[in-house]
Amino acid sequence: MFTVEVSDHIMIAHSFQGEVFGPAQALHGATFAVSAAFVAEQLDANGIVVDIGRAFEVLKEILAPINYRNLDDLPQFNHVNTTTEYLTKYVFDRLAEAVRTDRLGRDGHEITAIRVTIAESPSARAWYEAHLW
Amino acid sequence: MFTVEVSDHIMIAHSFQGEVFGPAQALHGATFAVSAAFVAEQLDANGIVVDIGRAFEVLKEILAPINYRNLDDLPQFNHVNTTTEYLTKYVFDRLAEAVRTDRLGRDGHEITAIRVTIAESPSARAWYEAHLW
Amino acid sequence: MFTVEVSDHIMIAHSFQGEVFGPAQALHGATFAVSAAFVAEQLDANGIVVDIGRAFEVLKEILAPINYRNLDDLPQFNHVNTTTEYLTKYVFDRLAEAVRTDRLGRDGHEITAIRVTIAESPSARAWYEAHLW
């Protein structure tokens, strides 16, 4: 099983609803280091899992609408706690759509799974992984 | 599958029995960077895997009795080589107990697996992972 | 010249005034990894630059009032762009005051300089350094 992973980062503001969050209920923010990993059983004829250049581009396109934003103001996050783990799934869903519509430069059916990792600080991170088909 | 991981570190002394360890048979020590990862199929109503604050606290509580200690002197490690991989399981077992007794701020049955990673140096680390139920 | 450096991090929201900031004029946020370095010509009788435990505590005390906050709302940052470089000086000033009032567990006159480094992302950081006396 081959995997290729590319990384980027965003800088966002947000707040959380729920006592469990303690001081993080207040409006605060985070630098999220986001990594997108694509899994394939076999390399393609070029010897790659996906076109790494496109992988960087697609990840950047998915992150652009939420970068330098207050996530509390965005309609797609209405009534949602935009926790690190929630956002791993948010990015996963958009990467999965990109794979299924062949935007990674390879027949999407050959990408079997995706894992999205988001580090929120030097001591905490989250990831979401699932098969695509 | 969602995972949240928190990290801490300890500074311990120990020695190993067995020729395979070469110079590490002598009393020496290590800074162990310890990461605890908790896995769940679904996020809870707050949008989290576990209460990350409690995860940090529970990890710190588990590490406290062995931090700043010579592991050779501790009764729980009697006649045991406290290798990095052995310690990943030692921390795993205590985290698993914490999850099963609902100390992570969520019904323990919703946490499906744990992975404990310990880095002993810039070039070597070990991890133990297993399902909980 | 001896230096000891300790690190912590904060998660804040803020916005910037000025076209130069482009998309960062909007309310966004950051995880700031903050390192405080203390410089001395000589070690003290214990063989240390400063009590590292106190160094961690003092840094945490200085960061606490701005951690998990929207810096735009804090009176001490009124009409100020709380850029990464601005904040290095903000933390420096408070550490310098702590050193001058002997809160680091050593006669402050023996600490000759401080450097504060703040990493805002994997690819950008800033630092401020100056002599104390």
Place this chain on the structure above:
Amino acid sequence: MFTVEVSDHIMIAHSFQGEVFGPAQALHGATFAVSAAFVAEQLDANGIVVDIGRAFEVLKEILAPINYRNLDDLPQFNHVNTTTEYLTKYVFDRLAEAVRTDRLGRDGHEITAIRVTIAESPSARAWYEAHLW
């Protein structure tokens, strides 16, 4: 499931065939940080997955013939794109052979899987993992 991972690095030149590679079609190079992870269900009588000293040696032996080389000139890579993901499998195959011939200081049948990770830059890496038996 226990895993132990050791790391080393190599510095190589190579070029790629195929439009998908864009500017990387030209002769260029990379520092590859290579990590080899060995998986076992149980620790051995010494409390280890494998002899970590041998793991470092075996990894170094496998990397030596390709370190400080132009991979385009090596016969084993004739008509092959030596992409990061391709090389993870190349290293995996040689580590698998070492395990199967008991060169890691333990009955090879007790090592169930290997994962090889290669980081090519601060923002891109690849890995290959598979069971051995």
Place this chain on the structure above:
Amino acid sequence: MFTVEVSDHIMIAHSFQGEVFGPAQALHGATFAVSAAFVAEQLDANGIVVDIGRAFEVLKEILAPINYRNLDDLPQFNHVNTTTEYLTKYVFDRLAEAVRTDRLGRDGHEITAIRVTIAESPSARAWYEAHLW
């Protein structure tokens, strides 16, 4: 003294002349993680050392002509060993020119010094620093 540092990376091939280089006399390559640090006595009216966006752009422009190249083929490196330390000065000189011609979004005279750091591997790096005026 304030400093802001931005980072990027390049992937190059090259070889060295001289017995001191041992196996690195052969054509090989490197991923160079390049950091550019700009020093100023005072922040400007916006509260910054330099426009960080321009700093990223200028660094990328300087690195573009040598990225994905065999440095042995480039006329500017004729009869030169393009060691890591040599390249720190090469990048420094071009950044200094950019500062002196006010391309960093601030009067160049207010930037007092530059430091360029290049990491060639997890265990080796070099830097060059000098005053500008």
Place this chain on the structure above:
Amino acid sequence: MFTVEVSDHIMIAHSFQGEVFGPAQALHGATFAVSAAFVAEQLDANGIVVDIGRAFEVLKEILAPINYRNLDDLPQFNHVNTTTEYLTKYVFDRLAEAVRTDRLGRDGHEITAIRVTIAESPSARAWYEAHLW
């Protein structure tokens, strides 16, 4: 001013005398990541600060007698607290001797300064730097 830095690590046990050390008065240990930086005004005829291969060897030779040891048992550390900052100077002194006796592959007078950095954990490190002549 050019600097080249190489890194290695050691794993040691030790204890400290003095109330200021709190729990670190007990026998414990550390992984010390040690970096040695050599400074020169000019590159030599090969385009280097020092022979990086010799720099790695000399650093390793200096660290060997204290690696995998309990520092409390070593005569050179009798009645001394082997703090991280103390050890930076210990390594510095031995590197300075190596430079002065031309063991770095260059006339020692051309190396103007050395800086030794030791990281003891992800959140604490120390360094010592001084001119050589």
